Amino acid sequence: MLQPTFPPRDELQRPAFSLADIAVLLGTLALLYTFARIGTDMLVSFRPPDIIPGISLDPANLPYYAARSTLRMFVALLWSLTFTLTYGYLAAHSRHAEVILVPLLDILQSIPVLGFLSVTVNGFIALFPGSLLGLEFACIFAIFTGQAWNMTFSFYHSLKTLPRELDEAATLYRLPLWQRFTRLEVPTAMVGLIWNAMMSFGGGWFFIAASESISVLNQHYTLPGLGSYVAAAIAARDLRALGLALLTIGAVIVLIDQLFWKPLVAWADKFKIEQSSASEAPESWLLNMFRAAQLPQLIGEFLAPAGEALDKFLSRLALPLKTPSNTWVSSPWFDRFFNALLVFLTVGLLAGGIRFVVNEVGVGEVAYAALLGLATFGRVALLLGLGTLFWTPIGVAIGFNPRLARLAQPIAQFLASFPANFLFPFATIFFVRTGISLDWGSILLMSLGAQWYILFNTIAGAMSVPTDLREMAANLGLRGWRLWRDLIIPGIFPAWVTGGITASGGAWNASIVSEMVTWGNLTLTANGLGAYVALATAHADWPRIALGVGMMSLYVVGANRLFWRRLYTLAETKYRLT
C-alpha cells in the first residue's frame, strides 16, 4: 500500500550545492547588512531647531539617500498590508463593522491625503520627541495613505466573493479560523492584493517626493532621502544634481521591479483561481534562481516543525465558528440601536465640521473655495480629454500589435510609477523661460503623472479585443471613423473607464503639488483648489485646510458618483467583451 514515491529525476541529478545557492546566500547577507545599517539611522536624534539633518548635494550620497527612501517605502508597504488584512477581515466578517468601515474607506480613498501632511507631521513629531522617528513616521504615514485603501478594497472584495464551493469545503472540513484565513482567504485574495500593492507602491514615490522635505508652521523639516535631495537641488537651482536624482530614482524603480515585484507576481501565479494552467505564466529570473537553489528548501525543511507547531497553536486559538453562517448573528433591536447611533454620529460630525468652517472663515470663503474647485475641476477634465485624444490612438495601435505591446506595456507602467514631481523643476524652468502661466502649465504638470494610466489601460483594452472581431471588421470593410465607432471605442471602453478613474484620482491629488511650484526662490502659483490647500498647509491655517480638503473631497466624490460610477456600470453591463 504505502510505497515511497521516487523523487523526480532532475532532483536526483541536482548537485547538493550550486551557484544559485551561493548567489542566494550572498544576496540575503547583503540585504540584511544594508537593512541593519540604514535602519539604525532612522533613530538618529533630532532636536529642532539645533540638530536638523541636512542634505548634501554630493552625488556620492545618492545611493544612501535612495536606500533610505526605499526603506521607507517598504515599511509603509508592511503597514499597509497589516492594515489591509485587519480592516478588510473585519469589514467582511462583521455586519456591523461593515456598515461603518466600507463607506469610511470610500471616503478615505477620495480624500487628497497631501492636504493632511501638516497635520500628520505635527502629530508624529509630538509622539516621538527628540528623535527622527517622528518625522520618519509622518513620511511613512503619507506613503501608507497612498497605498492602503486600494489594497484594502481589493482584499475585502475577495473575501466577499469567495468561490462558494471552496467556502463550503473549508466549512465542512471544519478548518479553524486561522487555517481558513491562511489556506483559503488570503490565498484567494493574493493575486488581486499583489497587483494592487504593486500599483499603489508605484504611486508611493510621489509621496516620498512630497513628504520628505516639508514646511509646516513656517518650520522646515528634512529627512535624508531622494525626495529631500531633489528639494535641496531645486532650492540650489542645481540642474546636474536634479538629473542625477532622476537617474537614481529610475534605477531604483527598475531594481525593485526586478528584485521584488516580478518574483512576487511570478510566485503568486499559483494563487490564480482557474482550473487549467494559463498559456503564459509570468516569469522571474530571481524566482527561478531561488527555486533552483537548495538552501531555501533546506531551511524550509529545518523550520517546518516549528511552523507546524505555530500553526497548531494559532489554530487552537481560533476554532471554527459553530454557526454555519459566516457573519455574526445579532438581534434586530441591537441592529436598530446601532443604525440610529450611526445616523446620529454622522449628522453630528457633519454639523460640527460645517459650523467650524463657517464660523472660522465665513460663507464667502466657502463660495470662493468652490469656485477654485471649479477651476481645478476644469483642469482635470481638460487633462483627461486631451490625454484621451492623444494617447488612445497610440495605445490602440500598440495594443493591436502584440509584439509592440509586450515592449511598450512595461515602459508605460514604469512611467506611471515614476514620480512625476521629480520632473516638475524642469517644467517650471520651461514655464519661467517661456512665460506660460501656471494656470495652464499646471495641466501639463498634473498630466505628467496621470496620463500613463490612460495609456496602459488603453493598451490592455485593445489587446483584449478578440481577433475574430477585428477580422470581422476587416472583412466587412470597416475603416477609419466607422471602425472606431463600431469596434474600437466600444471594445476599449471598460479599460478606458478604469484608466480614467485612476487618472482623475491621481490628477486631483497631484493638483496640490502642481498648482504651486518653486524654482530657487521663485514661486509660481495657479488659481485653483490645489494651490489653496498647499498655501493653507504651509501656513498651518487649520480652517482653510479643512475647507480646502473637504471641498476637494466633495468634488472627487461628486465626480465619482455622478460620472464615473455610471460609466463603470455601463462598461460592466453593455461593453463587456466576454
Added chain:
Amino acid sequence: MVTLPGNNNILLRAEDLCKTFPLPEGNGVFTALKDVSVTVRNGEVVALLGRSGSGKSTLLRILAGLIPPSSGEVQSGNKAVRGPNPDVAMVFQSFALLPWLTVQENVELGLKARGMGREERRARALKAIDMVGLDGFESAYPKELSGGMKQRVGFARAFVVQPLVLFMDEPFSALDVLTAENLRGEIGDLWEAGTFPAKSILIVTHNIEEAVLLADRVIILGSNPGFVRGEVQIDLSRPRNRATPRFKALVDHIYTVMTNPAAKVAEAVTKVVEVAKPPTPQKAPPEQFPPLPHARAGGLSGLLELLVEQGGRDDLPMLADRLRLEVDDLLPIVDAAALLGFAKVAQGDVMVTPEGHAFATSTILESKEIFRQQVLDHAPLVTLIYQTLKEKNDGEMRADFFLDILDEHYPDEEAERQFGTAVDWGRYSELFEYDARSGWLWLPEVASGGPDE
C-alpha cells in the same frame, strides 16, 4: 467506531425539514423545501433524484450542516446537527480543490483541521491517494490535472477523514461522458469491494441511470416547493448490468415519474415504499402562473423535428442518451412541448401531437403562427404580458411591472428566469418586443393589428 443508539442502524435522520428564503422587497417567503424527511441507514447508498427546483442541493447542504433549516431537525449519530456536520465529508460538483495546494496538501486539509500530526497525516493521505489511483501525483497542483483526476483528489480528500456518510453533490456532472463513466464505475467497484472508507453514501444527482447504477434506494423529489414524492428500491444485484431488462424497467419507470408530476412513484415497480402527496402549493403560482419550463423556442423546435424524423415517438432514456443530454437539460424542453400541446408524455415515451407535427414541419412564418396560438392558449404569463401591453394606449410597459408580479411568487433569480423565458417565447412568436437595456416591453408595429385578426 460510533455506537449507534436505537437498533435500526440509522446514521443520519432528518425530520420535517422546511427551508424558506425571504423574497425580495418583503414579499413574504419562498419555500424551497417542505416537510422533507430522509434517513440514511448503515451500509446503504441513497440517491436523491430531482429536477431543478426540487431543492436537492439545498437538502444536501442542510444535512451537511452548511445551512440551517427553517424548521425541522437533522440528527447525525443521535446528535442534533448545529453547524458543520462532523460525521460527513462531501465531494463537490466543481471539485472545490484549493488551487494553491498540492494534491497531498489538499487531501490533508481535513486532517490538519483536526490537529493531526505531520507524519500520521502524511501516511493517511498517501493511502487515500493510492486508493483513488493517483499514486505519483502527490506533489502535483490541481491545475496540472485533468477533470477526472481532480475529482479523484476530491474523493481522496473525503475518504481520508473516514466519514460515516459520504456526501456527493453531482460528483460526475462536470466531467465529460467517458471520464464520468469510468470514475463512476470505479467508485461502484470500491463500494462493492467492501473496503469503502465510509459506512454509507448519499448522492445527489439528476442523472437517472447514475442513480439506478449506484443506489440501493432512490428518493425522488418533487419541485416547487421541494418535497419527497416517494422512493424506489433498487433491488438489483451488484455489480450492476445496464443491459438487463430489470435495469431498463427501473430506468423507464423513474423517467415516467420524473416527466409526470402527477404520477405515483410506485406504479410500475413491484417493491415500493411510501408515496407522499404533493404538499399544498405555496401561495398562487401553479393556479395563476404555472412556472414556465425553461426551454428556448429554438430548442423546442429542434426536439420536435428530431421526434418527427423518428416517426413521432421516442423512448426518453434513449433520447437522452443519444442526445447526450442529462435530465435537467432535456426535461425542460419536453415539459415545454407538453405544456404547449406539441407533445404528450406517457410511460417514459414522448409522442408528437398533430400541432407539434405541424409546428415542426411548416415554414418559419407558419410555425411562428402556430407557436403564437399555442402560447396564448397555454402560457398564462406570456398572455398576461401581451394583454397588458394591448390594454395600454401606447402599447408599452416597463419590465419591472411584470418582475414585481413574479417576485411575489418566486425568489429573485427564478423570477428573472421566468421572465426571460416568457420574453423568449413572446419574441419568437412576435407577440411583443423587449429592450433589455432600457427595460421596456412593447407591441411590435406590424403586430398591432396582427395576431388577433
